[in-house]
Amino acid sequence: MNYRAVATCLFGLEKVVEFELKRLGIDVISVSDGRVSFEGTKTDIARANINCSTAERILIVLDEFDASDFDSLFDKTGEVVWGDIISEKDSFPVKGYSINSTLTSVPACQRIIKKSIAERLKRDLGVRSLPENGRRKIAIRFSIVSDRVTLMVDTSGEGLHKRGYRPNIYGAPIKETLAAGISDFARIGQNSTVTDPFCGTGTLIIESALRANRIAPGLNRHFAAESYPFIGKGAFDFARKEARENIVRNSKFTAVGTDIDPKAIEHARFNAKAAKVDEFVKFEVMDARKYIPSKDMIVVTNPPYGEKLMDPVSSGKLIGEFCENFFKYDFKGLYLISGQPDFEDIAGKKAKRRRKLYNGMIVCQLYMYF
Numbered sequence: 001m002n003y004r005a006v007a008t009c010l011f012g013l014e015k016v017v018e019f020e021l022k023r024l025g026i027d028v029i030s031v032s033d034g035r036v037s038f039e040g041t042k043t044d045i046a047r048a049n050i051n052c053s054t055a056e057r058i059l060i061v062l063d064e065f066d067a068s069d070f071d072s073l074f075d076k077t078g079e080v081v082w083g084d085i086i087s088e089k090d091s092f093p094v095k096g097y098s099i100n101s102t103l104t105s106v107p108a109c110q111r112i113i114k115k116s117i118a119e120r121l122k123r124d125l126g127v128r129s130l131p132e133n134g135r136r137k138i139a140i141r142f143s144i145v146s147d148r149v150t151l152m153v154d155t156s157g158e159g160l161h162k163r164g165y166r167p168n169i170y171g172a173p174i175k176e177t178l179a180a181g182i183s184d185f186a187r188i189g190q191n192s193t194v195t196d197p198f199c200g201t202g203t204l205i206i207e208s209a210l211r212a213n214r215i216a217p218g219l220n221r222h223f224a225a226e227s228y229p230f231i232g233k234g235a236f237d238f239a240r241k242e243a244r245e246n247i248v249r250n251s252k253f254t255a256v257g258t259d260i261d262p263k264a265i266e267h268a269r270f271n272a273k274a275a276k277v278d279e280f281v282k283f284e285v286m287d288a289r290k291y292i293p294s295k296d297m298i299v300v301t302n303p304p305y306g307e308k309l310m311d312p313v314s315s316g317k318l319i320g321e322f323c324e325n326f327f328k329y330d331f332k333g334l335y336l337i338s339g340q341p342d343f344e345d346i347a348g349k350k351a352k353r354r355r356k357l358y359n360g361m362i363v364c365q366l367y368m369y370f
């Protein structure tokens with residue numbers, strides 16, 4: 001059976017997700033802001049969850065219809081055979097959003113959809129009531145865009161950025177999916193030499209190592225759909241086995257992360273070990289203002305800026321000092337993400353390419369020099 005599904009992602013990473021899905025042999029149908037739609041079997045759903053380093057979640061589309069009032073939202077939601085998806089032992093939280101639509105109240109839409117599912121479920125399952133707190137959670141998602149409703153079921157569980165290697169948050173770490181996207185823009189591969197002079201807890205270095213060695217980021221975690229009867233553990237076990245076979249052996253990839261904060265370096269070393277990439281990477285304490293690249297090096301980095309670790313004046317000064325020294329030397333590529341609005345003026349050099357990306361709620365640019 002083929003499912004219609006959506007891979008959600010951070011704005012700016014849609015093309016990277018599309019490419020990742022296509023590399024898995026999955027048929028992409030369309031790409032829009034923060035969403036890549038595709039079609040595939042249950043194994044493809046498992047493959048996408050395990051392998052996609054830049055997707056946030058994989059959702060199966062259950063139905064799509066137009067609704068501009070609560071009655072039609074209720075009636076059309078009830079046309080889905082919910083008894084095929086949810087059992088009487090499950091809980092089914094409903095979450096979603098509405099953009100440019102007549103139905104603007106998200107909490108009200110949430111309530112209507114939940115009520116309609118419950119009514120239909122009782123009929124499908126032949127029961128008079130449903131338990132308040134079912135043991136298994138089957139998360140239902142909806143989107144309403146220009147009065148078009150899409151009902152979906154989440155297959156990922158925890159967001160896909162949770163790889164399992166970063167148990168403790170320290171400082172201002174970049175999201176794993178964004179770091180993976182940056183390493184994709186930097187075209188990091190099995191022969192690359194990579195450095196990050198502001199490495200913090202090592203995310204950009206670790207994601208680069210995973211990408212270079214084709215280690216699927218979801219190999220060591222669990223997914224919600226493993227316990228869904230209509231997808232199941234078998235599909236995930238198969239996709240995991242396949243992903244393990246795809247890991248590059250004998251890669252020449254090496255990476256070094258440096259940071260001025262010894263505590264951050266401790267976290268980076270721990271995380272790299274947990275991600276099982278410690279054989280490829282090293283972390284050392286160093287001031288980035290003294291950093292000297294070499295001509296074969298790809299530098300991926302995320303210096304502190306304004307809103308997060310430093311005030312904008314101090315971060316601007318640091319970036320200026322770093323760039324003044326850095327641009328004296330040859331290097332293969334610099335891919336630097338920053339929210340500093342006047343970055344190129346401070347750096348004293350225009351980037352060859354730029355890409356708007358979101359680091360949490362902060363609008364950033366990825367400045368690409370190569």
Ligand SMILES: C[S@@+](CC[C@H](N)C(=O)[O-])C[C@H]1O[C@@H](n2cnc3c(N)ncnc32)[C@H](O)[C@@H]1O
Pocket residue numbers: 171172173174197198199200201202203204258259260261264286287288289302303304305308309318
């Ligand atoms: C935005 S954080 C990087 C977060 C990192 N990408 C991660 O995922 O954890 C910026 C880092 O720059 C470091 N830093 C600040 N001043 C520095 C300097 N002069 N030299 C090297 N690192 C510095 C901070 O300690 C912090 O870890």
